[in-house]
Amino acid sequence: MAVKNVLIAGVGGQGVILSSELLALAALADGQDIKQGEFHGVAQRGGAVFSHVRFGDRVHSPMSPRGKVDYLLALERLEALRYAHFVKRGGTVIVNDHRVEPVRMADTRPYPDEGNDFLQEKGFEVVVVPATQKAIELGNHRAANVILLGALANHLDIPIEVWEKTLVGRIPERLLELNQKAFAAGREMAERIST
């Protein structure tokens, strides 16, 4: 199977690493070679965080080359813009409709609220999912990452049973039900948006 490239991006603390681990574990359970390359270290502290997950027959580089990513999963709108150049022409950007104002250094331009339209104009397929809002409805804003993962699952060939087993295997029991609901909500929302 040809290598599929997913890039997950967000703000430290949003669960980028956990969602990429879940994706990598699901791909692994589906019998594929995987590599997951991430940037962390200062990740818990509100900086930009990304993680590449690549799976298929044989994966070399842990990071996808620019212009080759099939799916960008952005947990925050500005982070979608930061990594969109990694996405292939016509590739898909699944973005959480959520804004986190960054710490201001030298750049005083206003937050780019028009980001999603910009990406659409660039020819990407943009799927906007109000994941954080939904997660708060489900009782925990932190579940936004798994909602987006549910939205991504609709686009991939990994069987749903594999995803379900992965969630059970990786998520601590007290948070399992929440995450299962979040995953299902993500799948359902993505379906509604695409139809």
Next chain:
Amino acid sequence: MSGNEAIAQGAWEAGVSFAAGYPGTPSTEVLESLATYDGVKAQWSTNEKVAFDEGMGAALGGIRTLVTMKHVGLNVAADPFMVFPYAGTNGGFVVLVADDPGMYSSQNEQDSRFFAKMGKVPLLEPTDAEEAREMMGAAYELSERFSSPVMFRTTTRLAHTRGIVDPGSRKEVSRKEFTPDATQYAIPVYARFRRPELEEKLNRLRTYAEEFPWNVVEEGDPKLGVVTHGIPYQYVKEAAPDATIFRLGMLYPLPEEKLREFCARFDTVFVVEESEGFIQQEMASLGIMNVVGKERFTNIGELSADIVAEGLTGTPVPQDFSNEIAVLPRPPKMCAGCPHSGTFSALRKLKVLVTGDIGCYTLGCLPPLSAIDTTFCMGASIGNASGFSIAGEERVVAVIGDSTFLHSGLPSLMSAVYNKTPTTMILLDNSTTGMTGHQEHPGTGHTLQQDAAPSIDFEALVRSIGVEHVTVMDPWELKNMRRAVKDALAHPGPAVVIARRACVLLPEEKARDRIPYRVDEETCIQCDYCYESGCPALVRGEYPWIREWECIGCDICAQLCPVDAILPVEPVTAAPTKEG
């Protein structure tokens, strides 16, 4: 498994029974992971030199030993690193050094491979996690066969990449008896006799490099020859899958003859390596000149498959959209309720020069806190502050974390006491090593393997070395913090303020009940003072807005508010300490 976990697995399989290190991204998880295996004593040492010295002793004592650190840690351990090869080892000794090209979590970009050459130490580097696991076994065989320490180098991308690993079983290695022999182990006296032997050993290692099983040629396109190593090998496979590749697993010394033969087959050979042109320079010194390397592949930051493709074929790398839309940078910031924010909020108003150190609190140099003026390396803050005050700067404060203070701050404070320098130091005691993810240290009361341990009493420690003015403060109490720092500055000799409050991310702190705060828009006068806390829970808008789920009720913003517009969301029975 991540690369770091695979290295730990490989070390365990190789029969390692002692491991020591100091936390440092991207090396930290090796020791954390190894600590979970049976049959291994794994420990955090106070700094990398201490870890290296302990490791040397253990290896000389006859057991297989691993010492771990990041690149700047090797600078700290450079002293024993340079001398140990003169003696050679008894039990296998490997030092793992993790470089951080791209400086994801480091103060500099440093190619530690040059240390191997300078110390005449064999250097291995794997290309992925599974190879790292296997190569650890080879590293210990090599170390014992040549009686030499071995340097095992990784980079961030290898350390933090997860890949498929096929774990094996542990090789039981029995302890090798140590035979005392001063002519071999008392180096300063006998170094002159040992020196030629070191060259001889290096020559034997050169011969061995020719047969090292991870120096491999992968046949491909007879017109495209590439010499590469480590993670860049993966980028080459991606960018030019058909290339003929000489993949080096042993980077020092190089397999000279094999490289010469390989390069003779091509008009030009590409050397693809990250950071500096180490291999390229070595090849040049062997007289292999038909090589293109750093002319095409930058020595700044990380390489990637697309950067390698650009260098090999001229295909341009797609650029980001920052010229077309505001892709604002997003630097990390301190957490909501971080005790360091309290200290820095207090320092801001004092108009002092602040020398900083290495840890989460380094982020205090960023706006809006902008409270740190200098930061260089581990332990530097205190010596720097002393120097500034000797130069005539009157109001200087050094800020240093508890773990960093024990790592390399203490000798500088002793120097200040001894030389009667009026150095003021704030010990940011958050009871953990925060930046690298909560590692234990001699002040936490626990070891890496979770045994209870004596906990260093910082007040008694600094008093015992002769600091007369010592105060302990809660950094959430801004007014008291300010007063304590003022008093310390006024003291004629060295003075220490211990700002003590546990890191808010520690599990026991997270588990506490917190009452979040809110902004009363009726009272708010939009003065924006609260934003100076730099708190990530506080969102800028027409009126400030506090994200309740992030706020932990530290009350720092409320203390900055001149009109009491920031209040707890629920009425509380016992009023929290409020210092205006």
